[in-house]
Amino acid sequence: MADPVTSSAHLQLLSDLTPPSLERTWLTAPHPRLPIVATCSSDKTVRVYSLTNFRLLSTIVGGHKRSVRTAAWKPHAQGESVLATGSFDATAGIWRRWDSYGQATDGWGLGQRDQATNNHDRAESEADEQDILRRDASNAAEDDDDEWRFAVLLDGHDSEVKSVAWSPSGMLLATCSRDKSIWIWEDLDDGDNNFETVAVMQEHEGDVKCVSWHPVEECLASASYDDTIRIWREDLDDWGQVACLRGHAGTVWFVDWEAVDNVPAGLVEETEKEAWREAGQRALSGPRLVSCSDDRTVRVWRRQPKEQAPVAGTAMPSIIRPTGMDETWEEEAVLPAVHDLAVYAVAWSKTGLLASVGADGRIVLYEERLVDVASPQPMDTEPPSSAPAVARTEWVILAALTGAHGIYEINHAAWAKRADRGRDESKEEEVLITTADDGSVKVWTVER
């Protein structure tokens, strides 16, 4: 597509995920470790596909009475995969499956099988109303290990669950709903599938459309129908709002975080990267947020540099800190406008690219570049503490593809590690996965 500024970079279709859902698909969640993804469909099921051969591995059915809107994989689950789902039926579901997925040669250990049976019984007694463990109709020919166990149903929201997200440690699950609330659940990991409600936050004034955790801290961002983004942290056992980000002129559909060690394109040497981070006090402001909205814009937000950012895992705040928990966030950039209709999702890749998708059927790729790369500032002098010189960057459109899913709206985009045979093993390649209204899910590479 036409953007005069930039290169010949483009999106190359690698494959469709097949067979697709015949109804609208909302979101595709890549697994944190395995080359698989989970696609949520209006047909009340979740389809699990391989990123190695792009084929359907299994279909998770029976847990939800209405559309499955969202799903997220629990990080750091040992020896098994744990999937949280959120549905228009106002519940969130937890599903488990022992690993060895899609690898027919890997049999199950006997011990694992025993455990699986136990969990099976427990789940059945706990949720007798649910149509649990209904076998996938298509797996008659498959091995027995193609088995998703419905573990527990998290009940509490008053209306449709719109988004679910696991904290980086996997200890906490956040869910949000049209009922304007965000719930935080703690996975007690006690073998009994018990979840405890840690907090219910009700500050939003409209549907909460999306929740997303900071990549390393126990800090949550939420996006809402009330046009705001809010940031939440725990302060002495109490979860509360620490910032409210205003700027969008319509429903904020999605938020995503930058990777912790991200730097703009063009910085190759480690010394250059370090200089950039220091110049902008990046360590003190932490990773940025990106958001997208019904107002057709994509925006990047940055926290004002702040001393004593809590460290991963040990987020015990200091009670003597005078400013309390409040954070000041500012809008750092509005990305170049391309979308003609609502932007439903935006995703920040590990290598710093942004991808946005929306109702206009477009996929847009953006790259951040230093404005003045030619004259790097020597960093041997200390930056003035009062007004730190922030290295200026700009976002450019790398590629824009119209009609990426034909005439259909695109509901979601996510980056994942490339896993098919065509990958270049010498480097860690990423693929973009887009999910559309007709049920199609497409996997793209970025060709430069």
Added chain:
Amino acid sequence: MDPAMQNSNPTILNVADLPTRLHPASSRKSGTYRDGILALTLSSLADPTDLALSPYESEESDGDAGLMEEPIDEQEIYDLVSTISDPEHPISLGALAVVSLPDICIRPTLPEVPSSLLRTVTVLITPTITHCSLATVIGLGVRVRLEQSLPPRFRMDVRIKEGTHSTADEVNKQLADKERVAAALENGTLMGVIAKMLETCQ
């Protein structure tokens, strides 16, 4: 009907005076709603007439659409939605002038991409009274009717006509929210009301 009726004495137009092409034309879209709400995507996907016309689309890039190239026009949209019944009167939205032909327009969704097949259908709704709490339901009925009848290359833009309703912004935001509309389609009670409104559509 209902003692709590909001507007018990609405102005009603003579149906015979309303613009329509329904009678001479074949009703090729008829009855799609009977297949059920969730069949809407499939039924529109299966519409062969729409896809067959696509080769002509690129030729109308100069905005000079002839009859052959653009079979779905404002009159057809009007015929689709004017026969919907008002939720509290057994009268059509056309006869109540809740929808009217001049308040319907079809335009390219991506004007700078001439080859794009996407079209945005805008239908402005004029509630019979400015505080009508049923405005959202009427809007949803219009949107559902269009989604069921039109091919998926159409984007629906159903809004309250400016200055005709006290909480128009609120209603418009809700009608434009794809996720809320999708969830409403799975709400049995609400869809019962909508189905009743659509019963009178040909």
